[in-house]
Amino acid sequence: MSPVARTNLRNGLLFCLPWLIGLSVFLIYPLCAAFYYSLCDYSVLLPPVFIGFDNYLDLAGDPLFWKSLRNTAYFATGSVTLGLVVSLTLALLLNSKVRGVGVYRTIFFLPSLMPVVAGSILWMWMYNGQSGLINTALRSIGIDGPAWLGDPTWSKPAIVIMAVWGAGNAMVVYLAGLQDVPTSLYEAALIDGAGFFQRLIHVTIPMISPVIYFNVVLSIISGFQAFTQAFIMTGSTGAPERSTLFYVLNLYNVGFQDLRMGYASAMAWVLFVIILLLTFAATKLSKRWVTYDR
Amino acid sequence: MKGRQARAPHHRAGIGAILLLVLGSLAAVAGCSPRPNKNAPRHITYWEKWTGFEAEAMDAIIADFNARETARAKSDPNYAPIEVEKVTISKLEQKLLIAIAGGNPPDLAGNYSFCVAAYADNGALTDLGPMLKRAGFDRSRYIDHYMQLGEYRGKTWALPLVPASTALLLNKRLLEEAGLDPERPPTTIEELDAYAEQLTRWEVTLPSGEKQIRTGYLPAVPSEQKRLLQAGFLPGEPSWWLYGYGDYFGGRLLASPETVSAADPANVRGFDWVASYSKKLGIGVIKRFRSGFGNSSSPQSAFLSGKVAMVMQGVWMHNYIEKYAPGLQWSAAPFPYPAGYPELAGTTHAEADVLMIPKGSAHPEEAFAFMQYVSTQPVLEKLCLAQQKFTPLKDVSEQFWHDHPHPYIRLFRELGTSKNAVAIPQTGIWNEYNRELGNAVDLIQNLTEPPARALADVQTKMQIALDRNREILARRAAQ
Secondary structure, X not given: OOHHHHHHHHHHHHHHHHHHHHHHHHHHHHHHHHHHHHOEEOOOOOOOEEOOOHHHHHHHOOHHHHHHHHHHHHHHHHHXXXXXXXXXXXXXXXXXXXXXXXXXXXXXXXXXXXOHHHHHHHHHHHOOOOOOHHHHHHHHOOOOOOOHHHOOOOXXXXXXXXXXXXXXXXXXXXXXXXXXXXXXXXXXXXXXXXXXXXXXXXXXXXXXXXXXXXXXXXXXXXXXXOOHHHHHHOOOOOOOOXXXXXXXXXXXXXXXXXXXXXXXXXXXXXXXXXXXXXXXXXXXXXXXXXXXXX | OHHHHHHHHHHHHHHHHHHHHHHHHHHHHHOOOOOOOOOOOEEEEEEEOOOHHHXXXXXXXXXXXXXXHHHHHHHOOOOOOEEEEEEEOOOHHHHXXXXXHOOOOOOEEEEEHHHHHHHHHOOOEOOOHHHHHHOOOOHHHEOHHHHHOOEEXXXXXXXXXXXXXXXXXXXXXXXXXXXXXXXXXXXXXXXXXXXXXXXXXXXXXXXXXXXXXXEOOOOOOOHHHEEEEEEEEOOOOOOOOHHHHHHHHOOOOEEEOOEEOOOOHHHHHHHHHHHHHHHHHOHHHHHHHHOOOOOOOOOOOOOOOOXXXXXXXXXXXXXXXXXXXXXXXXXXXXXOEOOOOHHHOOOEEOOEEEEEOEOOOOOHHHXXXXXXXXXXXXXXXXXXXXXXXXXXXOOOOHHHHHHOOOOOHHHHHHHHOOOOEEXXXXXXXXXXXXXXXXXXXXXXXXXXXOHHHHHHHHHHHHHHHHHHHHHHHHHHHHO
């Protein structure tokens, strides 16, 4: 190795070092430690006792584990689909050249700036069965609205609807993607006589498919990590009737309330693998419909 | 190339300077520890969970203690005074454990009595036994029930500080309006039910559009034609003791430290009674009605706003009445017992705030000295008076009764000493058990599952959890 190459290597490594340290201290070490603890009975207060795969075996027979997984899958599916449709529609609308479009974009983006805790408290009032904005509006058209967060059939849809409120982030990413689509393609499509929907399906969506893919993967990940909304709005038991007991909420209860950190670590690893598999599946599927070529 | 070589020494100097800075600041931090001085104050940190008037009461006690220590140090130059510093922590019952696990706990903490078992099981507490023995502590000074709250598996882990009990609170004006004698509270559950029916008022919309106020449960009127204005009693208001309605019917949640008894027939009777209110009023009606309430410490609370005429509440409610509904005419009575079971009279939920020394406390002896100070009768009376509760001691001074602003303080204290005073079962799995019961109560109140089935399910699951917990403890003990 020449002295220059050596200096370059050293400098390169030095510049990478902060990131490498961050990655190992805050990601790789916790991941490995969590895996080790998942094989232990560990209460945080006392030294871990190795018990093999008992925690994982117990998980398989734990009805709460399955219930929270189902709840989370429901929420993730609902929020990803609805979020995609709403944010993409908004982005398409806000991509038009109308006066004051900047103002509209800001207005639709604003809710996503609201911290989840504040947003959750606000939505608790919106969903209030007696005097909430939603039920008051429904009453004016003759519908007697449910108690939303107090009703096991409506609590999950309520939290999904609330998630769509923060669609602003995804919307901005879609907008950026939309503005990147060459106008020449639209012009060519127009000359060929394509209508709005044909342009949408044959030009816009294929052109922004990498952005859609990116957003979907991110929403799946955040959907499976849902915690704050339920914790604030319906409490750590996931009331009513555990309809809002999400996976991470259950994990929090087991880890931080019951101090079964080994079991909680096993849950965290299962979630890690689930998200990994889903992301992998999304990547595999994306090969069929994501277009990177111009 | 030449330029690069020429710059190299500068690079090195730069890196050297950064290293020096880092090392220097580390050395400075390390050097911050005070030089040992035998008269320097012995500083201890105390974690407190209360804010508001309860915290102010404790502040006064700490100020007294610190002043006494300073005075002692003045008269005895060889004495190093203890200095207590209070730190208010929200969700203390969870954060304290994490602090203990992290090896950086406070020296002393004021926690809830129901935490003692789980903390002790996890080795998070200092056994007070040896220190109590050395100090010649007299256990019999305390009301037995409250003393027991800090004892678990044969050891003393915490000392009761400020106790509490629950009773039935009645809105006298609403009782009078309903034609009931406000001086004669219900004594049996059946009487309570009859009172509640008479105190339930609706606004009924007639087919002609005319609105009428009617009393009772009105099962014949469809729900869209009636709006609940006032409820006599709602088991879920407030929701803090929903796990414990079986207690009033003679049920217990643990038959022994090893046996879960959630599905005990007495518990089932208790929860059948809870479910009866969902049947009488309608599930949707209750939910919508309740969503209009503010929390218990606000003027919009169910009882303070006069929306619910009778509630089960704690001794502290007096303070909220004074603050948020000063004109409210109210009274308190022992919570009723089921007719035919007079032996269950005086059943109450009796918990306490407790003082504990976390494992790893840097100054356990100093923390204990403060505990000892607080456990003396005059100090406990000052604290409990300012918190408007009663004291956990058997002896009460006449002055305490005389000065106490709570009109029913003697009743609450009497309930606290009752043989039917019930506390949350001492078990390491209480958090889990409580969540499981919370879910069962949800199912019961929503009439999704009959109480017998919901409780049987809780019993099966929690017996498994309890067995697992015992297995874990045995495994740890064997290590």
